[in-house]
Amino acid sequence: MPKPLEAVNDFVVKFANVNGSGSASANGLFAKSVLRMGVPASSRNIFPSNIQGLPTWYEVRISEGGHLGRRGGVDMMVAMNPETWDEDIAEIEPGGYLLYDSTKPLPKSKFREDIFVIGAPLTAICNRAYDDPRQRQLFKNIVYLGVLSALLDMDVAAIEELIGEQFRGKDTLIKPNVHALHLGRDWAQTELACPIGLRLERRDKVGERIFVTGNDAAALGAVYGGATVCAWYPITPSSSLAEAFASHCRRYRRDAETKKSRYAIIQAEDELASIGMVIGAGWNGARAFTATSGPGISLMQEFIGLAYFAEIPAVIFDIQRGSPSTGMPTRTQQADILSAAYASHGDTKHVLLFPQDPNEAFTFAADALDLADRLQTPVFVMLDLDIGMNEWLVEPLSWDPDRKYDRGKVMNYEMLEAGAEFGRYLDVDSDGIPYRTLPGTHPTRGAFFTRGTTKDEYARYTEEGRPYVANMQRLLRKFETAKRYAPRPVKREAREPTRFGAIYFGSTTLAMEEALETLETRGIHLDTLRIRSFPFHDEVFDFVASHERLFVVEQNRDSQMRSLLTIEGEVDPARLVPILHYDGTPITARFIVKAVADMLAVVTLAPLKKALP
Amino acid sequence: MTYIVKPRLHHPKLPINALGYTHRDYEGSISTLCAGCGHDSISAAIIQSCFELALPPHRIAKLSGIGCSSKTPTYFLGQSHGFNSVHGRMPSVLTGANLANRDLIYLGVSGDGDSASIGLGQFAHCIRRGVDMVYIVENNGVYGLTKGQFSATADKGSKARRGAVNTDSPIDLVAMALQLGASFVARSFSGDKMQLVPLIKAAIQHKGAAFIDVISPCVAFNNNPESTKSFDYVRAHNDAVNQLDFMVAREAITADYAPGTLETVVQHDGSMLRLRKLAPDYDPRDRVSAMTYLQQRHAAGEVVTGLLFVEEDHGDLHEFLDTVEAPLNALGENELCPGQEALDRYNAAHR
Ligand SMILES: Cc1ncc(C[n+]2csc(CCOP(=O)(O)OP(=O)(O)O)c2C)c(N)n1
Ligand code: SF4
Ligand SMILES: [Mg+2]
Numbered sequence: 001m002p003k004p005l006e007a008v009n010d011f012v013v014k015f016a017n018v019n020g021s022g023s024a025s026a027n028g029l030f031a032k033s034v035l036r037m038g039v040p041a042s043s044r045n046i047f048p049s050n051i052q053g054l055p056t057w058y059e060v061r062i063s064e065g066g067h068l069g070r071r072g073g074v075d076m077m078v079a080m081n082p083e084t085w086d087e088d089i090a091e092i093e094p095g096g097y098l099l100y101d102s103t104k105p106l107p108k109s110k111f112r113e114d115i116f117v118i119g120a121p122l123t124a125i126c127n128r129a130y131d132d133p134r135q136r137q138l139f140k141n142i143v144y145l146g147v148l149s150a151l152l153d154m155d156v157a158a159i160e161e162l163i164g165e166q167f168r169g170k171d172t173l174i175k176p177n178v179h180a181l182h183l184g185r186d187w188a189q190t191e192l193a194c195p196i197g198l199r200l201e202r203r204d205k206v207g208e209r210i211f212v213t214g215n216d217a218a219a220l221g222a223v224y225g226g227a228t229v230c231a232w233y234p235i236t237p238s239s240s241l242a243e244a245f246a247s248h249c250r251r252y253r254r255d256a257e258t259k260k261s262r263y264a265i266i267q268a269e270d271e272l273a274s275i276g277m278v279i280g281a282g283w284n285g286a287r288a289f290t291a292t293s294g295p296g297i298s299l300m301q302e303f304i305g306l307a308y309f310a311e312i313p314a315v316i317f318d319i320q321r322g323s324p325s326t327g328m329p330t331r332t333q334q335a336d337i338l339s340a341a342y343a344s345h346g347d348t349k350h351v352l353l354f355p356q357d358p359n360e361a362f363t364f365a366a367d368a369l370d371l372a373d374r375l376q377t378p379v380f381v382m383l384d385l386d387i388g389m390n391e392w393l394v395e396p397l398s399w400d401p402d403r404k405y406d407r408g409k410v411m412n413y414e415m416l417e418a419g420a421e422f423g424r425y426l427d428v429d430s431d432g433i434p435y436r437t438l439p440g441t442h443p444t445r446g447a448f449f450t451r452g453t454t455k456d457e458y459a460r461y462t463e464e465g466r467p468y469v470a471n472m473q474r475l476l477r478k479f480e481t482a483k484r485y486a487p488r489p490v491k492r493e494a495r496e497p498t499r500f501g502a503i504y505f506g507s508t509t510l511a512m513e514e515a516l517e518t519l520e521t522r523g524i525h526l527d528t529l530r531i532r533s534f535p536f537h538d539e540v541f542d543f544v545a546s547h548e549r550l551f552v553v554e555q556n557r558d559s560q561m562r563s564l565l566t567i568e569g570e571v572d573p574a575r576l577v578p579i580l581h582y583d584g585t586p587i588t589a590r591f592i593v594k595a596v597a598d599m600l601a602v603v604t605l606a607p608l609k610k611a612l613p
Numbered sequence: 614m615t616y617i618v619k620p621r622l623h624h625p626k627l628p629i630n631a632l633g634y635t636h637r638d639y640e641g642s643i644s645t646l647c648a649g650c651g652h653d654s655i656s657a658a659i660i661q662s663c664f665e666l667a668l669p670p671h672r673i674a675k676l677s678g679i680g681c682s683s684k685t686p687t688y689f690l691g692q693s694h695g696f697n698s699v700h701g702r703m704p705s706v707l708t709g710a711n712l713a714n715r716d717l718i719y720l721g722v723s724g725d726g727d728s729a730s731i732g733l734g735q736f737a738h739c740i741r742r743g744v745d746m747v748y749i750v751e752n753n754g755v756y757g758l759t760k761g762q763f764s765a766t767a768d769k770g771s772k773a774r775r776g777a778v779n780t781d782s783p784i785d786l787v788a789m790a791l792q793l794g795a796s797f798v799a800r801s802f803s804g805d806k807m808q809l810v811p812l813i814k815a816a817i818q819h820k821g822a823a824f825i826d827v828i829s830p831c832v833a834f835n836n837n838p839e840s841t842k843s844f845d846y847v848r849a850h851n852d853a854v855n856q857l858d859f860m861v862a863r864e865a866i867t868a869d870y871a872p873g874t875l876e877t878v879v880q881h882d883g884s885m886l887r888l889r890k891l892a893p894d895y896d897p898r899d900r901v902s903a904m905t906y907l908q909q910r911h912a913a914g915e916v917v918t919g920l921l922f923v924e925e926d927h928g929d930l931h932e933f934l935d936t937v938e939a940p941l942n943a944l945g946e947n948e949l950c951p952g953q954e955a956l957d958r959y960n961a962a963h964r
Contacts (some may be wrong), residue, residue, distance in 0.1 A: 273704075288709060440674070
């Protein structure tokens with residue numbers, strides 16, 4: 001029998017539930033209570049493509065040290081789903097704890113020898129306390145939260161406070177919930193040895209940080225960035241972005257006097273229509289976006305090409321998930337990198353942004369709207385399910401009060417009236433970006449006909465080769481110009497000089513940072529570069545050039561970012577070692593540590609081996 | 614912003630409209646369609662309608678899909694912004710454009726392949742949303758641009774040049790538009806300018822989704838006399854339910870018609886439509902009986918034309934969404950960005 005795990009403010013709790021059983025709110029309450037105690041935490045929902053009945057999990061990482069990525073492994077399992085019992089039990093660390101409903105006795109063979117089993121007769125407690133079957137079910141979740149609060153020595157006042165906030169306005173619900181909480185807590189305190197080895201203690205380490213999902217923050221970024229048109233088609237995990245935009249708009253975008261809307265949201269008939277509307281609105285000078293996921297991006301291909309060639313601003317949030325529709329729709333991945341970067345037909349390339357968390361999702365959402373206008377092209381914001389739908393603890397959102405929207409090169413009435421030369425596809429200052437006019441601007445000047453590539457610099461119809469090539473070259477110059485405006489990569493040097501580097505992006509960041517710390521304690525040092533946008537800045541290739549081997553860490557099967565690097569930078573692929581996590585769950589620090597250590601053991605020669613513990 | 618109209622120098626004898634523009638100011642570049650193509654007549658009718666209504670050309674946005682028909686926006690309204698989008702998807706682009714600026718006039722031009730085949734979905738949905746637009750399908754029952762394949766409005770049993778026989782039932786876009794809730798539905802014939810011009814004018818003045826199915830023979834691929842989309846067939850079987858004399862508000866109604874043969878529809882902007890009834894019992898305000906009449910006449914091999922349905926105050930998408938009066942594309946930071954204080958409150962609510 002191993003020693004029971006002992007930890008204060010640094011452990012992983014996982015809840016295994018049945019979808020639709022009402023567990024989500026109790027589990028969320030747990031995570032938020034930890035935060036209220038001043039201890040940093042993050043949570044991840046692992047849920048099925050189902051409304052009721054299938055298994056769902058909620059994993060809470062508690063880390064006073066601020067490691068909020070997924071660590072890997074579980075220290076305390078709250079096993080409430082008989083169907084997934086065996087796999088849930090198997091996931092517990094040796095010396096870890098299991099909390100389960102012991103109303104019905106289970107044979108000894110259902111448990112493990114090397115874990116600490118805590119049975120609480122949750123069903124029996126609820127059956128005694130409630131008559132209504134629905135109440136019995138719902139309050140069972142709060143009762144296990146009560147038991148857990150006693151086991152982990154939580155500050156019950158923090159939980160009560162949150163219950164009060166959660167049901168503000170529905171005050172009659174506060175008392176019964178607090179009562180249920182104490183049913184569990186009191187039972188545990190009298191019947192069990194509380195607390196266990198895992199404990200929570202009040203700290204002041206959360207600070208000003210906020211607990212939000214990336215979709216909510218990105219939608220707010222779209223509001224701040226001035227989006228007025230949103231066209232979308234429901235698809236997990238992107239729907240909550242469009243829905244959040246709608247609710248933010250109801251709050252922030254109603255005219256104070258007339259109550260009329262300063263926005264238009266259309267739930268379109270499909271993704272073709274969504275992107276078509278976005279392009280129509282962008283052509284006509286409104287800031288517009290759509291939110292979708294892989295299958296939606298597939299449907300949008302033709303329009304994305306048109307927008308690229310016709311140079312129309314559009315913002316596309318791609319909340320990446322497993323694909324296709326019957327793939328892993330409710331699991332996370334970073335697997336649309338290539339299909340977004342080169343979306344559509346012909347020679348096309350697109351600007352991609354890779355936010356690392358909800359805070360950056362907010363910023364990049366607003367930035368994307370500026371970039372799309374500035375560059376007159378589609379811009380993708382590459383979120384994923386992990387960032388989009390999970391609540392993350394991030395720095396508070398902020399907005400520069402002096403910030404003005406960058407509407408790009410739009411020739412207005414005064415300029416046209418003053419006689420400025422207008423050629424829709426004329427590169428006047430060699431940044432590859434031409435001026436555009438909006439319909440309705442001037443009675444006699446600046447009108448033009450928008451089409452694909454059969455055109456000259458003045459948008460006159462031509463099918464000749466020379467203007468075509470010149471136009472395509474200008475589009476390349478424009479893509480080069482994009483680097484001036486897109487967020488630059490973030491470089492971090494290892495504590496000691498090293499020949500090894502790692503490249504990563506998006507939601508991998510937190511797990512990566514934790515992995516780096518662990519690797520360092522083992523004497524493995526890696527310089528890192530976090531890519532924040534495509535086209536790649538020169539720093540990216542300088543970074544590659546200055547390291548002998550580089551790990552490219554990503555959450556897909558085909559090392560898509562690595563491919564993109566080799567296509568765009570003519571990098572020797574052999575120097576880029578892929579580390580790939582793509583089972584649908586967010587990547588963990590332990591996974592990265594193991595992969596890096598294993599690879600180094602293989603790829604390095606004697607000198608490095610010495611450094612390994 | 615003000616729009617100062619500056620008429621260009623013109624031949625002194627060319628008639629000018631209320632804006633000081635001549636017919637030429639509404640023209641586009643030279644058509645590259647086949648000589649005799651019905652589509653060119655529709656372009657001419659659009660030009661004439663806009664000239665007669667004295668619309669500032671730059672306040673019209675013309676959008677199309679792909680096809681010979683969808684090429685035509687190049688051939689009219691050269692002072693208007695145009696958008697040749699992708700095959701079958703003009704409706705979504707037009708919808709987005711309309712959302713961005715509710716103050717312009719939106720003219721969507723499409724073909725039967727563009728709207729009834731590849732774009733049937735978008736056709737249906739933009740109509741049921743009530744987008745404020747004029748949606749013209751230049752219907753020739755064939756794919757012109759790709760050289761003669763069947764479209765979804767092709768007659769069942771018709772033969773293509775290379776011998777293929779169409780075994781699919783045709784789609785009647787007018788019947789669909791009625792069912793989908795269009796608030797203005799008409800059918801006309803490219804060869805009947807007298808009928809077509811007033812219909813286009815009325816459709817432009819109409820607020821909401823105005824749909825006009827214009828039979829427009831393709832002389833290259835589908836003008837054989839058996840084709841219901843041929844010049845000969847339509848001339849022989851044209852069953853016009855009414856004759857629309859479009860008139861603006863300031864003109865008086867002249868009452869030199871027998872009682873019961875004249876009907877007046879007042880549109881939301883005050884303009885009046887004067888309808889001379891040709892089918893005595895036809896009521897263009899009754900959606901259900903319009904649908905029935907169409908089916909009956911269609912079964913008899915007739916092509917029903919005229920203003921088939923109109924609902925004056927149906928409203929449009931902006932009304933349904935309750936958007937502000939100002940065009941959304943004219944709003945800036947002050948109107949759109951909630952600022953740091955609101956963000957502070959948001960932050961506080963997420964702790
Ligand atoms: C996605 C796509 N598929 C196919 C085509 C080829 N295409 C161009 S026009 C056309 C048919 C046009 O028919 P219609 O709308 O009836 O126009 P018409 O030429 O008869 O006026 C087709 C199939 C295309 N442009 N795009
Ligand atoms: S092919 Fe038919 S539709 Fe196309 S231009 Fe010629 S006649 Fe008109
Ligand atoms: Mg056709």
